Amino acid sequence: MASTSATPMYEKVDMSGDVPQPRFGHTITVVAKHKAVLFGGASGDAGKYIMTGDTYILNTLKRSWLRLAPQGIVPSPRAAHASTAIESMQLVVYGGATGGSFA
Numbered sequence: 001m002a003s004t005s006a007t008p009m010y011e012k013v014d015m016s017g018d019v020p021q022p023r024f025g026h027t028i029t030v031v032a033k034h035k036a037v038l039f040g041g042a043s044g045d046a047g048k049y050i051m052t053g054d055t056y057i058l059n060t061l062k063r064s065w066l067r068l069a070p071q072g073i074v075p076s077p078r079a080a081h082a083s084t085a086i087e088s089m090q091l092v093v094y095g096g097a098t099g100g101s102f103a
Helices: none
Strands: 027-032 035-039 042-045 048-051 055-059 064-068 082-087 090-094
Touching (some): 027 082, 027 090, 035 082
Antiparallel strands (some): 027 035, 042 048, 055 064, 082 090
16 A cells, blocks of 8 residues: 655745734634734743734735734733634634733
8 A cells, every 4th residue: 555645845935014023822813715814922032922912914815914903892912812703804812821921
């Protein structure tokens, strides 16, 4: 019997616009065809990290990022949370670690 394992292929993709800073504990959620929203996470180095509450939208066709300024009641900065799209261009964020920073 022949092996059917495939070797993963990776490609570096150049992005434009407001490219988010490196982070972890964030979510990226598809909210429409060719659009995904990145929310929150933690960033930093040297053992000290700061929670973020920033929101970006990725247009996969244009390969570009745009930082959003959501209005209304917005989630507090957090990492290790969950998010899901409930309608086109609507995002629900739940749980996670909140606070200013952690080491």
